[in-house]
Amino acid sequence: xxxxxxxxxxAEAAVREHAAEAQKPSREEQVLERIDRARRRKARVKEEHIxxxxxxxxxxxxxxxxxxxxxAFRNPLLEPLEDGAVLGVGSRRLAFTxxxxxxxxxxxxxxxxxxxxxxxxxxxxxxxGSRPLYLSAGFILEEGFPVDDLRRxxxxxxxxxxxxxxxxxxxxxxxxxxxKADGCYxxxxxxxLIERPVSLSAAGARPGDAVxxxxxxxxxxxxIMLARGELDIEADLVSDTAPLNGLVSALxxxxxxxxxxxxxxARSAVDSDAPWDVPPDARQGAVRCLRDATRGxxxxxxxxxxxxSGVAVVVEEDAIPVRPGVRxxxxxxxxxxxxxxxxxxxxxxxxxxxxxxALAALRGxxxxxxxxxxxxxxxxxxGLVLLKTGFGGTRIVDLLVGDPLPRIC
Amino acid sequence: xxxxxxxxxxAEAAVREHAAEAQKPSREEQVLERIDRARRRKARVKEEHIxxxxxxxxxxxxxxxxxxxxxAFRNPLLEPLEDGAVLGVGSRRLAFTxxxxxxxxxxxxxxxxxxxxxxxxxxxxxxxGSRPLYLSAGFILEEGFPVDDLRRxxxxxxxxxxxxxxxxxxxxxxxxxxxKADGCYxxxxxxxLIERPVSLSAAGARPGDAVxxxxxxxxxxxxIMLARGELDIEADLVSDTAPLNGLVSALxxxxxxxxxxxxxxARSAVDSDAPWDVPPDARQGAVRCLRDATRGxxxxxxxxxxxxSGVAVVVEEDAIPVRPGVRxxxxxxxxxxxxxxxxxxxxxxxxxxxxxxALAALRGxxxxxxxxxxxxxxxxxxGLVLLKTGFGGTRIVDLLVGDPLPRIC
Numbered sequence: 001x002x003x004x005x006x007x008x009x010x011a012e013a014a015v016r017e018h019a020a021e022a023q024k025p026s027r028e029e030q031v032l033e034r035i036d037r038a039r040r041r042k043a044r045v046k047e048e049h050i051x052x053x054x055x056x057x058x059x060x061x062x063x064x065x066x067x068x069x070x071x072a073f074r075n076p077l078l079e080p081l082e083d084g085a086v087l088g089v090g091s092r093r094l095a096f097t098x099x100x101x102x103x104x105x106x107x108x109x110x111x112x113x114x115x116x117x118x119x120x121x122x123x124x125x126x127x128x129g130s131r132p133l134y135l136s137a138g139f140i141l142e143e144g145f146p147v148d149d150l151r152r153x154x155x156x157x158x159x160x161x162x163x164x165x166x167x168x169x170x171x172x173x174x175x176x177x178x179x180k181a182d183g184c185y186x187x188x189x190x191x192x193l194i195e196r197p198v199s200l201s202a203a204g205a206r207p208g209d210a211v212x213x214x215x216x217x218x219x220x221x222x223x224i225m226l227a228r229g230e231l232d233i234e235a236d237l238v239s240d241t242a243p244l245n246g247l248v249s250a251l252x253x254x255x256x257x258x259x260x261x262x263x264x265x266a267r268s269a270v271d272s273d274a275p276w277d278v279p280p281d282a283r284q285g286a287v288r289c290l291r292d293a294t295r296g297x298x299x300x301x302x303x304x305x306x307x308x309s310g311v312a313v314v315v316e317e318d319a320i321p322v323r324p325g326v327r328x329x330x331x332x333x334x335x336x337x338x339x340x341x342x343x344x345x346x347x348x349x350x351x352x353x354x355x356x357x358a359l360a361a362l363r364g365x366x367x368x369x370x371x372x373x374x375x376x377x378x379x380x381x382x383g384l385v386l387l388k389t390g391f392g393g394t395r396i397v398d399l400l401v402g403d404p405l406p407r408i409c
Numbered sequence: 410x411x412x413x414x415x416x417x418x419x420a421e422a423a424v425r426e427h428a429a430e431a432q433k434p435s436r437e438e439q440v441l442e443r444i445d446r447a448r449r450r451k452a453r454v455k456e457e458h459i460x461x462x463x464x465x466x467x468x469x470x471x472x473x474x475x476x477x478x479x480x481a482f483r484n485p486l487l488e489p490l491e492d493g494a495v496l497g498v499g500s501r502r503l504a505f506t507x508x509x510x511x512x513x514x515x516x517x518x519x520x521x522x523x524x525x526x527x528x529x530x531x532x533x534x535x536x537x538g539s540r541p542l543y544l545s546a547g548f549i550l551e552e553g554f555p556v557d558d559l560r561r562x563x564x565x566x567x568x569x570x571x572x573x574x575x576x577x578x579x580x581x582x583x584x585x586x587x588x589k590a591d592g593c594y595x596x597x598x599x600x601x602l603i604e605r606p607v608s609l610s611a612a613g614a615r616p617g618d619a620v621x622x623x624x625x626x627x628x629x630x631x632x633i634m635l636a637r638g639e640l641d642i643e644a645d646l647v648s649d650t651a652p653l654n655g656l657v658s659a660l661x662x663x664x665x666x667x668x669x670x671x672x673x674x675a676r677s678a679v680d681s682d683a684p685w686d687v688p689p690d691a692r693q694g695a696v697r698c699l700r701d702a703t704r705g706x707x708x709x710x711x712x713x714x715x716x717x718s719g720v721a722v723v724v725e726e727d728a729i730p731v732r733p734g735v736r737x738x739x740x741x742x743x744x745x746x747x748x749x750x751x752x753x754x755x756x757x758x759x760x761x762x763x764x765x766x767a768l769a770a771l772r773g774x775x776x777x778x779x780x781x782x783x784x785x786x787x788x789x790x791x792g793l794v795l796l797k798t799g800f801g802g803t804r805i806v807d808l809l810v811g812d813p814l815p816r817i818c
Contacts, residue, residue, distance in 0.1 A: 050554040055584025068556070069580055072563035073546070073570070077578040085578035087543055089602060092499050098545035098598055099581045102589075134496055136507035137482070138596045140549070145459040147477070154481035161482070169486040169494035171478055172508045174594075175464025176816060180511075182589040187547045189507055189598030193498060407585060 032381050043067040055407075057295030057341075058400025080308075082202060083124040083291065086194065095130035097121060098189035104407045106149065106183055108227040110220075110238030113186055114156030116343060116409060119243045120294065121190040122164040126248040127290040127346070129200045130192030132164060137171040137188055142181035153184060164243035166190070196252055197285075204288035205309035209377040210355035212348045214247060214362050215240070215370035216321040217298050218340035222329045224408045233332060235325035242344030244292060247367045251287060251348060254361030258286035258354040286354035291347045294409055299338040299397045301347045302375075302385045313385045315375030315397070338387070339400050341408050349377065441790050452476040464816075466704030466750075467809025489717075491611060492533040492700065495603065504539035506530060507598035513816045515558065515592055517636040519629075519647030522595055523565030525752060525818060528652045529703065530599040531573040535657040536699040536755070538609045539601030541573060546580040546597055551590035562593060573652035575599070605661055606694075613697035614718035618786040619764035621757045623656060623771050624649070624779035625730040626707050627749035631738045633817045642741055644734035651753030653701060656776045660696060660757060663770030667695035667763040695763035700756045703818055708747040708806045710756045711784075711794045719791045724784030724806070726798045747796070748809050750817050758786065 043066035053060035070078065077085045084097030101117040118135065125132040137157065141150065161168055219240040226233055289309075291301045298320070306313045322330075322337045330337045344367060350358045355373055362368030385397040452475035462469035479487065486494045493506030510526040520528075527544065534541040546566065550559065570577055628649040635642055698718075700710040707729070715722045731739075731746045739746045753776060759767045764782055771777030794806040 045556050048556055050550045050552055050556060050559065050584055052552055052584055052586065054550065055582060061582065064582060065580075068559055068563055069546070069582070072560075072567040073577040073580075075576045075578065077543070077576060078580075085543065085545075087578065087600070089503065090499060090501050092501070094498065094503075094600070096543055096545060096600055097579050098547045098596065100547040100549050100583045100596060102549060102583045102585050134486070134494065134505055136494075136505060136598050137478070138507045138509040138547075138598075140509050140511060140594055141459045141463065143459060143461055147454050147457055147459060150459065150477055151481075154477055158481040167484045167486060168482040169484065169496070170506050171474075171482075171487075172596075173464060173470065173473060173478070174509045174511045174816075175459055175461050175812075176511050176591060177461065179588060180591040182585060185549055185583075185585075185594070187507065187509060187596040187598075189545050189547075189596075191496070191503070191505055191600065403584075407583075 032384065052403045052406045053401070056400055056403035057300050058403070060401070062399060080201060080203070082128065084128040086128060093194035095125050095128035095192040095194055096189070097124040097128070098187065099124065100185060100187040101409055102182070102185050102407050103224065103409050104182060105227055106153065108239055109223055111241040112153060112156050113184060114153040115160035116241050117186040117188045118157050118160035118164065118166070119241050119343060120409065121188040122166060122243040122245055123292040125190045125192035126245040127200065127292055128192065128194065129196055129198040129252065129290070130194045132166045132190055132192040132245050134191045135161065135166050135168045135188050136190070137168050137186065139171070139173045140181055140185040141173065141175045142183050143175060143178045145183050150184065153186070160243065164245055196256070198252060198287065200287065200290050202289050202291070202305045202308035205305050205311050205313070205349045205377045206288065207311055207377050207379045208352040209288055209349050210352050210358070210373055211302070211313060211315060211375040211377065212350065212355070212358055212362065213293070213298060213321065213372055213374050214346035214348070214368045216323045216326065217293065217342050217345055218322060218326045218330065218337035220343040221297070221340035221405050221408050222326045225333065225405060226329065231332070233329050235329055237323070237325045240342050240344035242367050244344060244346055244367065247346060247362065247365045248290060250365045251358055251361050254357050255286040255350060255354045258351060258357055286351040287348065287358070288351070289349040293342045293345050293347050295341050296400050297337070297339040297341055298347055299336070299385065300399060302397065303399050305349060306385050307383050310382045312378040312381050313375060314378055315385065315387050317387050317389045319372055319374045321370050321372045333404070335404050338397060340405065343409065352376070441793065461812045461815045462810070465809055465812035466709050467812070469810070471808060489610060489612070491537065493537040493539070495537060502603035504534050504537035504601040504603055505598070506533040506537070507596065508533065509594060509596040510818055511591070511594050511816050512633065512818050513591060514636055515562070517648055518632055520650040521562060521565050522593060523562035524569035525650050526595040526597045527566050527569035527573065527575070528650050528752060529818065530597040531575060531652040531654055532701040534599045534601035535654040536609065536701055537601065537603065538605055538607040538661065538699070539603045541575045541599055541601040541654050543600045544570065544575050544577045544597050545599070546577050546595065548580070548582045549590055549594040550582065550584045551592050552584060552587045554592050559593065562595070569652065573654055605665070607661060607696065609696065609699050611698050611700070611714045611717040614714050614720050614722070614758045614786045615697065616720055616786050616788045617761040618697055618758050619761050619767070619782055620711070620722060620724060620784040620786065621759065621764070621767055621771065622702070622707060622730065622781055622783050623755035623757070623777045625732045625735065626702065626751050626754055627731060627735040627739065627746035629752040630706070630749035630814050630817050631735045634742065634814060635738065640741070642738055644738055646732070646734045649751050649753035651776050653753060653755055653776065656755060656771065656774045657699060659774045659777070660767055660770050663766050664695040664759060664763045667760060667766055695760040696757065696767070697760070698758040702751045702754050702756050704750050705809050706746070706748040706750055707756055708745070708794065709808060711806065712808050714758060715794050716792050718786070721787040721790050722784060722794045723787055724794065724796050726796050728781055728783045730779050730781045742813070744813050747806060749814065752818065761785070
C-alpha cells in the first residue's frame with residue numbers, strides 16, 4: 001500500500017503517519033526518496049502511440065510536454081511552462097496564451113464549448129497577472145455539424161467575451177470530413193497586458209505561504225461526466241465556468257500593500273534571472289502564484305507549485321470546499337474531487353501574512369464567496385503535496401496517472 | 410455560359426469581350442450588375458449543416474465568416490477581416506493572428522503540418538507589416554497517433570521557427586478518442602511587432618496600382634493533391650511552404666522612400682478612422698496591401714482586395730507564373746491554378762510608380778526570384794477581378810464555389 005513506485009495516483013500513493021506507524025520512519029523516507037528520484041529523472045515518453053492519458057493534464061501530459069514539446073521548442077520564455085508566456089514589448093509586459101477545446105458534449109449544464117473557450121483563455125491570462133484584452137478564435141468544424149449549433153457556440157463566445165471585457169479580434173475556420181472531428185473544436189489564444197508590478201509564478205511559493213482556493217471544487221468535471229449520461233446519477237450541478245479576471249483584480253488590489261518581503265525567509269524581491277524583460281518595478285509581492293484549476297484539478301496545480309518551488313504543500317482535506325453533489329458523484333465514480341477540473345476556480349498561494357486579506361478580498365467578490373484557506377507551504381518534503389485527512393492521517397497527493405475524465409475541456 | 414447568378418466560380422463566370430460580342434454591351438452590364446447586387450446582399454448561410462465548401466476559403470467561407478463569426482463577434486478590430494488584427498499597446502502596434510492546420514497528409518514533399526503551421530502564421534504576421542516574434546502552438550492529437558510522428562512534426566516546427574526567427578513560447582495539448590480527429594491538428598497563433606510606419610490593408614488598393622506575385626503559384630495545393638495518391642500523375646513538385654518575413658522586409662525597405670502620395674488620385678495618407686491607435690507616423694506608403702495566397706489561391710486574394718477597395722483588379726493570364734508541372738496537374742484536375750493554394754507566395758499591391766522597385770526588391774531575395782507583375786488596379790468595374798486571357802478575351806474571376814481541394818492547409 002505504501003509502494004508508490006512509478007504508478008502513484010488517486011489514493012494509491014498513501015504514506016500514513018499514524019502514531020501506530022511511527023516506528024517505521026525509514027520506510028516513509030525510502031518512499032519519499034524514491035518518488036524524488038523518479039521525478040528528477042529526465043522526462044521520457046515510453047509509449048509508441050498517443051493515449052488518452054497524454055491529454056489528462058497528469059503525469060503522461062507532463063512527460064509529453066517535457067520530452068517532446070519543451071525538448072523541441074526550448075527557449076527561456078517557454079521554459080517556465082506557466083499558463084501563459086510573459087513577453088516584453090517595449091516597456092510593457094504582455095501575457096500570451098493558447099488552449100484548444102475538445103469538450104464532449106459541446107453543450108452542458110451551465111455552459112458550452114464557446115464560453116468555456118473564452119473563459120479558459122481569459123483565466124490563463126488573468127493568472128499571469130495580466131488584464132485580458134484580445135482573443136483569437138480558431139474553429140475546426142466537422143462536415144455535417146449543424147449551423148445552428150455553431151450559431152449557439154459563437155453567441156455564447158460573444159456573451160462570455162462581453163462579460164470578461166475582451167474582444168475576439170481575429171479568427172480562422174477549417175472544415176474536415178465527417179468522422180475526422182467531433183462536431184466542433186475551438187482554439188482560443190489570448191493577449192493580455194500586465195499593468196501591475198507583479199511577477200506571479202509556480203516557482204514563487206515559499207515556506208509559510210498560505211494556499212487558498214476561491215470556491216467549491218470539481219463542479220465542471222462532474223457536470224460534464226453527468227452530462228454524458230453514462231452514469232445513472234442525478235445531481236443538480238452546473239459547470240463553474242466563469243471569467244476570473246475580476247476576481248484576480250480584486251485579490252491583487254487587496255494584497256498590493258501587504259509588506260510581503262518582511263519575512264526572514266523571503267527570496268530576492270526581484271528575480272534578476274527572469275527570462276523576460278522584467279521592468280524595474282516588477283517584484284514578487286504578497287501574491288506568489290495564481291492558477292485556475294482545470295484539467296487535473298487542484299491536485300495537479302499544487303503538484304506543479306510544489307515541484308517548481310521546491311517546497312512541500314500541505315493541505316487539510318476537511319478545509320477543501322466540495323459541494324455534496326460533487327462529493328457524492330465522485331464517491332460513486334471512485335475519483336477524488338481534488339483531481340476534478342474546475343473552470344472558474346482559482347488556486348492562490350499568498351504570503352502567510354496576507355492570507356486574511358486575500359480571503360476577505362476573494363469572499364467579497366461574487367465568484368469567490370466560497371473561498372477557503374486549504375493549506376500551507378512548508379520546507380519539507382520538497383516537491384511533494386501532502387493531504388492531512390479527516391482521520392488524522394497524511395497521504396501523498398501525486399500527479400494523475402491515466403485519464404478517468406477525458407475531454408472535459 | 411454568361412449566366413453567373415449565384416454560382417459563379419472557376420471558369421463559369423465568363424464574360425467575353427470579343428469584338429464579335431461588342432454588339433451586346435447591355436448583356437455584360439446586366440451580368441456585372443447582378444453580380445454586384447448579389448455581393449451587396451447581407452451574407453447568409455443557407456445551409457443547415459457545415460459542408461466542406463465552408464472550409465474552402467471561397468464564397469461559402471466568406472458567408473460563414475460574415476454571417477456567423479463577424480455577426481457574433483463584431484468589433485472594429487475584427488471588422489477589417491485582414492489576415493491578422495492590428496492592436497495598439499501603448500505607443501506600439503502589434504499584429505495578432507491565428508490559424509488551425511488540418512492538412513492531409515501530414516507529411517508531403519517539401520514540408521509537413523509542422524512547418525506549414527509555423528510558416529503560415531509567420532506569413533500572416535508578415536503581411537500585416539509586422540516582425541513576427543512569438544508563436545503559440547495548440548495540438549489536438551488523436552488517440553493512437555504515433556509518438557514518432559509527433560516528434561517529426563515538432564522538430565519541423567522548431568526548424569521553421571528558427572529559420573523565421575520566431576519563438577514558440579506557449580502551448581497546449583488535447584487528446585481525442587480514435588476516430589475523432591485525423592492524427593494531428595495544429596493551431597498556431599502569433600504576435601508580431603509593427604515597427605515600420607506602414608498601414609497595409611486589402612482596402613488600400615487604388616487605381617493605377619500594380620499587382621505583383623512573388624513567384625510561381627499553386628505549388629503547395631497541387632503537391633498536396635498529388636501526395637494523396639488519388640491521381641496517377643507524376644510531377645516533380647514540392648510545396649512552396651516558406652517564411653515570408655524576410656521577403657516582406659526586403660520589399661518594404663525598398664519601397665519606403667518611393668513618393669507614393671504624389672499621385673493625383675491618392676487617398677488621405679493617414680486613415681484617421683482607423684479602428685486602432687495608429688501612431689502619428691503610420692501612413693499608407695507605396696506598398697498598399699500584402700497577402701499570402703493560401704486557401705482559395707491568388708484569385709481569392711484579388712477578389713478580397715477588389716471588394717474591400719472598391720476597385721477592379723485586371724490580371725494578364727500570360728503574366729502569371731505557373732510551373733509546367735502545376736499547369737499540367739491543374740489541367741488534368743480541371744482546376745485553375747489561380748485558385749490553388751500557395752504557402753510561400755506573396756501577392757503585393759503597390760503604387761504604380763513603385764512597381765519596378767518592388768519587383769527588383771522581390772527578385773533580389775531567394776524566395777522572390779520568380780516575382781512577376783501580373784496586373785493592375787483600375788476604377789471599373791468596382792469589386793471585380795478580370796482576367797485577360799491569352800486568347801484576347803476577358804473573364805470574371807470570381808470567388809470559389811465548393812471545395813475542389815479540401816484540407817490543403
